Amino acid sequence: MEYHITLPSKPRVVSEDAFQGVYEIDALYPGYGHTLGNSLRRIILSSLPGAAVTQVRITDVPHEFATIEGIRETVMEILLNLKRVHFVLHGDEPQTVTLSRKGAGTVAAKDLKLPSQVEVANPDQHIADLSGNATLEIEATIERGLGYVSRDVLTKEKVDIGTIALDATFTPIRRTNYEVENMRVGDRTDFNRLRILIETNGTIAPRQALEDSIEIMINQIKAIIGFRESEEPVIESPEPLTPGEVELPVEAPVDVDPAKIKLADLDIPARVVTALEDAGVKSAAGLARKSATALKELDGIGDKAVEEIVAALAARGLALKED
Numbered sequence: 001m002e003y004h005i006t007l008p009s010k011p012r013v014v015s016e017d018a019f020q021g022v023y024e025i026d027a028l029y030p031g032y033g034h035t036l037g038n039s040l041r042r043i044i045l046s047s048l049p050g051a052a053v054t055q056v057r058i059t060d061v062p063h064e065f066a067t068i069e070g071i072r073e074t075v076m077e078i079l080l081n082l083k084r085v086h087f088v089l090h091g092d093e094p095q096t097v098t099l100s101r102k103g104a105g106t107v108a109a110k111d112l113k114l115p116s117q118v119e120v121a122n123p124d125q126h127i128a129d130l131s132g133n134a135t136l137e138i139e140a141t142i143e144r145g146l147g148y149v150s151r152d153v154l155t156k157e158k159v160d161i162g163t164i165a166l167d168a169t170f171t172p173i174r175r176t177n178y179e180v181e182n183m184r185v186g187d188r189t190d191f192n193r194l195r196i197l198i199e200t201n202g203t204i205a206p207r208q209a210l211e212d213s214i215e216i217m218i219n220q221i222k223a224i225i226g227f228r229e230s231e232e233p234v235i236e237s238p239e240p241l242t243p244g245e246v247e248l249p250v251e252a253p254v255d256v257d258p259a260k261i262k263l264a265d266l267d268i269p270a271r272v273v274t275a276l277e278d279a280g281v282k283s284a285a286g287l288a289r290k291s292a293t294a295l296k297e298l299d300g301i302g303d304k305a306v307e308e309i310v311a312a313l314a315a316r317g318l319a320l321k322e323d
Helices: 032-046 076-082 205-223 268-277 283-288 292-296 304-317
Strands: 010-017 020-028 049-058 086-088 095-102 107-109 118-120 126-130 135-146 163-165 174-183 188-200
Touching: 010 049, 020 032, 020 174, 020 205, 032 174, 032 188, 049 076, 049 086, 049 095, 076 126, 086 135, 095 126, 107 174, 118 205, 126 135, 135 268, 188 205, 268 304, 283 304, 292 304
Parallel strands: none
Antiparallel strands: 010 020, 020 188, 049 135, 049 163, 086 118, 095 135, 107 126, 174 188
8 A cells, every 4th residue: 555645735824914813724644733733832922032121210210119290100000001012122132212201191102212123013002191290201121032031030130229120021922822623635534724823912923923933843843853972072182292392281171061051050141041941952061062053043042142152151161063
């Protein structure tokens, strides 16, 4: 009996707008609908990068439980409204946005002063209502990251007095779900049709979210193809001494197993550690097996992050793999 492998179709658009899309993949081998659907759903929710407010500084406000005279909202409500602003950050470097308003009126996200690397996807998002001669001056830090990160992880060091650290929800996905139904392929009626629904916050198109999640899955699977061969240590033979040259004793280096050095022990930012761990890199040894080019292909890792990684590895006597 001749055996044929049937490959699935490319995704097909069922319905689509700026925030929500429904897509179908046909002719999946029996059982692969749930296998692929569940995997894609988890990647869509956890591994697509986004931008969020991580720190806020409000003039004359010492902490988040304060109130501001002439402003209807409490400081806590203002912070929650700022967290509802959906930012698009071009690049990996943190950026600062500001707001300065005096006098009666409504303040919205469109009133923020943005650097060229930052955009706002929902400019009508309400921030605060001012009355009389009330003054509101805000300075907020926007960072890029993955998933949800608590403020304790984001702020490894103590923040300045008056600076309020926030929990950050970086994911641009509001909701995603999938369904699987049987379909006919040739003489068989038990092949799967996968239907995926994706709803975003407007900072990324739902179609792009699906394409990026598929690419992430492919890269993860490619990385584990084959078995790792044990690497034999390379012992370099010393160069011959010239006549009259005296060989000086050399101190033996401290033998530290790179596999036992955790990423948290390296002097790199928490956001970079999070991005590396999400990509499956858990130790300095695993990091040293990556090249600079391979690192830049990971979500959340840019040129600045690679420079920080190179410096941290060098401090441990390690280096990235050559491209």
